[in-house]
Amino acid sequence: MPKVTIDGRELEVAPGTSIISAAHANGIDIPFYCWHPRLSIAANCRMCLVEIEKAPKLQPACEVQCRDGMVVHTKSKQVIEARAAVQEFLLVNHPIDCPICDQAGECKLQDYYMKHDRSGTRFDEVKVPKKKSVVLGPQVVLDEERCINCTRCVRFMEEVAHNPQLGQFDRGDRAVIGTFPGQPLNDPYSMNTVEICPVGALTSRDFRFKVRSWFLKSVESVCSGCARGCSINLDHYNNEAQRYRARDNAAVNQGWLCDDGRLSYKRIHDPETQITTPHQRSDDGRMVPITMEQAKLKLAELLGPYVGETDGSLGLTLSAQLTTEGVTAFVELAEQVLQVDTYSILGQADWEADKLLKVADQNPNRAGAELVLEAYSIFDEGPELLKKSLEKGAVKTLLMVGSEHPSHDEAWLKALSGVKVIAFASNWDPTSRQADLVLPLASFAEQDGTFVNFQARMQRVNKALKPIGARLPAVEAASLVASALGAKGWKIGNWITAFNELKKHTELLADVSPMKLGPFGVVLESKTLNEAPTQTGAGAGVGG
Amino acid sequence: MGGHGHGNEAKSAGSDLPEGVVRVSRNMDASDRLFVPAIAAGLGQTVKHFFTNIFGKEKYTQTVQYPDVKIEYPHRFRGMHRLVPREDGNPRCVACFMCQTACPARCIHIVAGETDDQRIEKFPVIFEIDELRCVVCGLCVEACPCDAIRMDTGFHPKPVYSREDADFGKADLLGILGREEAKAAGQRAKDKPPATAAGTGRVERAHGDHGAGGSAGGYDHSH
Incomplete structure (x- = not known):
């Protein structure tokens, strides 16, 4: 193990570690633009120059590996001067249009200018004009003037997306990033280039000009786009999700997100279809809004017959979009209060998996829902068997938690029309429109809980938004049903009590504490919850 | 009365006053303590203003x-x-x-x-x-x-x-003009009717502002 001295601190690092990694791991700050821990080293921005004793010139800390006995200075006069010079050089042709630049507020040029330069401009010449707002593809816009040619985006497309759609053209101060003629940047991972761009050169067409970055608040969450459960920062403003940013979770997404997943924040608030108040089917078949009190009375009327001794004709469907705790709360409700004989996990239809991150299952928590049913030794009928039960008349009342269904096809809707349906749903879809009583259900971003991804990794979902309207988090929805039915001794009031209740039923969670899942989650040991799709891309993609 | 009580108490413990602070005694004679003469004097003033404002030549009125x-x-x-x-x-x-x-x-x-x-x-x-x-x-x-x-x-x-x-x-x-611009627009109006700036409606608007019944009558340039 080489021993290296950085700023007088002796550090022992693994062989092959770069100086910048060793320094960052030990809390020593070295500024950088072009270096990215998951990409190959370009060493072209020169911002990370450090002084190495016995080396004739300053060396880039990203490229030079630690060797035994190396003595590095990151705060010497020479280094500080070099950083200021590099910073000044990068700003020579920069348009400084921060007021209209989306990156402002989270821009390295701004941060490092304040930290390492702070000088006025000495540049008397005319700046090189380049093209502004060049549309590169369906998701990305390029501003050539702002680009510092760090080539992070070029390297990402080549090394991670394996789809080299970007290139660097021309030389010197006329060098630009661009696409090839007739080939737009339309890779399904193209928005990662926006995220790794250290300046405002690449901006997202979706997020462009929407919110200034300093208004955003951020919580750590999990992308609900598919069963991969990529770690994200959910940025929100005005109680609306504004964008997802990837969070580097080595075991899950390595700091990348697919564009579909990144844009799946739009499912949280869809003003066209979102359900925010309880609705009831009136006599003439229309859905009319009602108050929560009326909804409770209706709940008692529809579910009252299933308390205590019943004919066993109540079915319960649980969406694979619910948090694990939400599923647990409703299963507990079935154990404690209601007599449920048919269970089914429903979810959205599969989409096309790809070789990097996207898996076919669009539901972020199918594994979690299955885990709960397994813990309570409950048989999951799935959509097909459930449909048969409905058609046979074995199920006469159906309580749906989440109205997702793989197809919403006619046979299913026809089967539904024969029974009483109570649906907790976030959005209007053919299934929730079919219900007799609809109650608003909060999306994952509006509640706390956990998701279990297809690799059996349990991750924490943090509440980012206040539930809009009267939307209820799933655990509170279960409490509402319990109170509507006048259940005595109902104790599951929040997601932690639900989690602890589940913990009593399964050994998998024996060592897991809900508050100690950390930013990256934990793997629930000795469990293959779902058949893992073929997956080589995620690991291979980050080789560099 | 309560106030006076406090004052006396403070006086008895008055040695702990910070430096530079002077205690001033409020000397009230018998008529001050009754308040009635002061009330009568105040009412007298009010009545005087009332009649002066109605019948007098020089009025006290301050209202704009x-x-x-x-x-x-x-x-x-x-x-x-x-x-x-x-x-x-x-x-x-x-x-x-x-x-x-x-x-x-x-x-x-x-x-x-x-x-x-x-x-x-x-x-x-x-x-x-x-x-x-x-x-x-x-x-x-x-x-x-x-x-x-x-x-x-x-x-x-x-x-x-x-x-x-x-x-x-x-x-x-x-649609609002700055003070100086409005002034300039107003002066121009004296010579000849201003050419309206097509599309913006700015000059038109400014004149409306000056007129009593203009479309934006609420805007008032009080320069």
């Missing part, structure tokens, strides 16, 4: 007969803000949100949009100021990097009948 009469504001009064137009009549604003960020009253609401004009790129689709919230502090003017918002009109926001009317939009804020 607003809106027929207006007090001239100090020269440095800034007044309500306005958006400064470009030559084509669109606002100079590039929707950078600096004013919204600086605003302590959170009264500015901007929605940004994208234009095809590469020299501008970003512009405000909506620019609203809630005049009921605005505290006229001028921080938005300080923050603006392109002199797109100014406070040089010298008059108040007009009174409104509903809260919605107090949300001044882009067209409202663009």
Whole structure:
């Protein structure tokens, strides 16, 4: 193990570690633009120059590996001067249009200018004009003037997306990033280039000009786009999700997100279809809004017959979009209060998996829902068997938690029309429109809980938004049903009590504490919850 | 009475007064303590003013007969803000949100949009100021990097009948002239009718402001 001295601190690092990694791991700050821990080293921005004793010139800390006995200075006069010079050089042709630049507020040029330069401009010449707002593809816009040619985006497309759609053209101060003629940047991972761009050169067409970055608040969450459960920062403003940013979770997404997943924040608030108040089917078949009190009375009327001794004709469907705790709360409700004989996990239809991150299952928590049913030794009928039960008349009342269904096809809707349906749903879809009583259900971003991804990794979902309207988090929805039915001794009031209740039923969670899942989650040991799709891309993609 | 009691107590323990603090005794004679003579004197003054204002030659009246009469504001009064137009009549604003960020009253609401004009790129689709919230502090003017918002009109926001009317939009804020510009427009009007600036309606609006029954009668240039 080489021993290296950085700023007088002796550090022992693994062989092959770069100086910048060793320094960052030990809390020593070295500024950088072009270096990215998951990409190959370009060493072209020169911002990370450090002084190495016995080396004739300053060396880039990203490229030079630690060797035994190396003595590095990151705060010497020479280094500080070099950083200021590099910073000044990068700003020579920069348009400084921060007021209209989306990156402002989270821009390295701004941060490092304040930290390492702070000088006025000495540049008397005319700046090189380049093209502004060049549309590169369906998701990305390029501003050539702002680009510092760090080539992070070029390297990402080549090394991670394996789809080299970007290139660097021309030389010197006329060098630009661009696409090839007739080939737009339309890779399904193209928005990662926006995220790794250290300046405002690449901006997202979706997020462009929407919110200034300093208004955003951020919580750590999990992308609900598919069963991969990529770690994200959910940025929100005005109680609306504004964008997802990837969070580097080595075991899950390595700091990348697919564009579909990144844009799946739009499912949280869809003003066209979102359900925010309880609705009831009136006599003439229309859905009319009602108050929560009326909804409770209706709940008692529809579910009252299933308390205590019943004919066993109540079915319960649980969406694979619910948090694990939400599923647990409703299963507990079935154990404690209601007599449920048919269970089914429903979810959205599969989409096309790809070789990097996207898996076919669009539901972020199918594994979690299955885990709960397994813990309570409950048989999951799935959509097909459930449909048969409905058609046979074995199920006469159906309580749906989440109205997702793989197809919403006619046979299913026809089967539904024969029974009483109570649906907790976030959005209007053919299934929730079919219900007799609809109650608003909060999306994952509006509640706390956990998701279990297809690799059996349990991750924490943090509440980012206040539930809009009267939307209820799933655990509170279960409490509402319990109170509507006048259940005595109902104790599951929040997601932690639900989690602890589940913990009593399964050994998998024996060592897991809900508050100690950390930013990256934990793997629930000795469990293959779902058949893992073929997956080589995620690991291979980050080789560099 | 209670007050006096306190005073006496404080006096007895008065040695602990901080340096430089002097205790002043309030000498009230018998008539002061009764208050009745003071009340009578005050009423007398009121009655005197009442009759003088009705029958007297020199009146005591201080009331200004607003809106027929207006007090001239100090020269440095800034007044309500306005958006400064470009030559084509669109606002100079590039929707950078600096004013919204600086605003302590959170009264500015901007929605940004994208234009095809590469020299501008970003512009405000909506620019609203809630005049009921605005505290006229001028921080938005300080923050603006392109002199797109100014406070040089010298008059108040007009009174409104509903809260919605107090949300001044882009067209409202663009339609206002600064004090100097309005003056210039007014002087021009004396020579000949001004050519209306097509598309902006700015000059027209300014004249409406001066007239009693103008379309924006609430705006009053009291310079």
